[in-house]
Amino acid sequence: MSITGWSISFNDHSHQTKFGNEMSTFKPISASIIQGSAIGPASYVVNGSDLQAVFEGNFLLKYANDTYLIIPAVNVDSRSTELSHITNWAKHNNLKLNLAKSHEIIFVDRKRKEKVSEPIKISQLQRVKFTKILGVIITNGLSVSPHVQSVIVSCAQVLYALRVLRAHGLCDSALQTIYHSVVIAKLCCPFSAWEGFTNATDLNKMQSFINKSERSGYCSPDLPDLENLCTVPQ
Secondary structure, eight states: OOHHHHHHHOOOEEEOOEETTEEOOOEEEOSSOOOSSTHHHHHHHHHHTTOOOSSTTOEEEEETTEEEEEOOGGGGGGHHHHHHHHHHHHHHTTOOOOGGGOEEOOOOOTTOSSOOOOOOOOTTSEEOSEEEETTEEEETTSOOHHHHHHHHHHHHHHHHHHHHHHHTTOOHHHHHHHHHHHHHHHHHTTHHHHGGGOOHHHHHHHHHHHHHHHHTTSSOTTOOOHHHHTTSOO
8 A cells, every 4th residue: 555545544543732822623634635734845845756757857846746857958859758757657556647737848048049949739738938946037048037026916915914004003124024034035035045146236126125125113223134035044
């Protein structure tokens, strides 16, 4: 029996939530598998350990319920075989590959002078121009400009919330604490992983947002600039 089947067969389990010193009563769980539990990460590691790429040079990166298959240009003809392999592996392990949530992206260096012909589409997969990898939006031209814009929009919504809190009497010190905990975390996480894909315009947008926040009093005036801010522990 696979570890997934073992977890499902263990249907006599309950859930309890602790908040501060308060503890809820047990709530019986009669369906699904145990998510957010101590056994969850371990079961994933065990269950997915034998899922490997078929062809040498291809790579499978697995993060919880997200799996990324990376195929270099020299192995482009192996795509269908690799997809079938993953589908069959999932079926063998009592799982199902959700093709509706799966897609293909072709990364191309736009600075290359040679024109690149994209391979024929795989019928089961939608081909996209950008994707989200562990929360970071990246385009097929290796740009993170859409991600930067998305982060700034999200941070602007936090500023609106801070304006409401200020209107209700929250002091500047508390506002700055919230700003640093939420906005700076959004801007800097995980900055080191995608900084190399940014351009001057992206960095200027982020720095301008911080400068605007400083003028509004939501962040401390002695806050480091973006480059230094994202290289120190938050």
